[in-house]
Amino acid sequence: MQSFEKLIAQTKQAYETIKTEIQSLDERISAKVKERNIIIEAPISKEDYLYFIEQEIQQSADKFKRNLTKNLKNIPRVLPQLIRNKEHGTTRDYVYIPNEDGMFFFYCGGLILEGISKVLDESFDWPDNAMSYTERMVIVEKLDSEIEELNSQRDNLAEQLSNAFDNN
Numbered sequence: 001m002q003s004f005e006k007l008i009a010q011t012k013q014a015y016e017t018i019k020t021e022i023q024s025l026d027e028r029i030s031a032k033v034k035e036r037n038i039i040i041e042a043p044i045s046k047e048d049y050l051y052f053i054e055q056e057i058q059q060s061a062d063k064f065k066r067n068l069t070k071n072l073k074n075i076p077r078v079l080p081q082l083i084r085n086k087e088h089g090t091t092r093d094y095v096y097i098p099n100e101d102g103m104f105f106f107y108c109g110g111l112i113l114e115g116i117s118k119v120l121d122e123s124f125d126w127p128d129n130a131m132s133y134t135e136r137m138v139i140v141e142k143l144d145s146e147i148e149e150l151n152s153q154r155d156n157l158a159e160q161l162s163n164a165f166d167n168n
Contacts, residue, residue, distance in 0.1 A: 019161075022158055025154040036140055036144070046124075048133040054109075057105045061102050064105065
């Protein structure tokens, strides 16, 4: 009977050790998640803000450019046909794509961005030393990797603990 008591005490000790390690991993995961959230939620610079606006403008402009290129490829490049199209006023149909917002961004995107930048300067306060988007993403990727590794360790320990007492 005494040998069972010793085994039970050892089992309890092992259980408590593993449980403590799982709790420690949970605390480390929580700390990493908090650190990640602080980095993600910190104010951004005006430059990074403009970067995202510029990307959206460029995406629309690129779509228009693809459609314009496609249409221009349909314009005959032989003089007699160009003359006939000009006489009938159909050449412009190839270069005008109705109802496409990207046309505005394609031709005026730089000016729009300059105007937005000016309004941002006049209307908003920006942090002096905000962490750049690129720098943030490097840190966030590293934290995500660390969180994933800690979660894997935690899940592995929890599974081993569960399997140790599985009756099957």
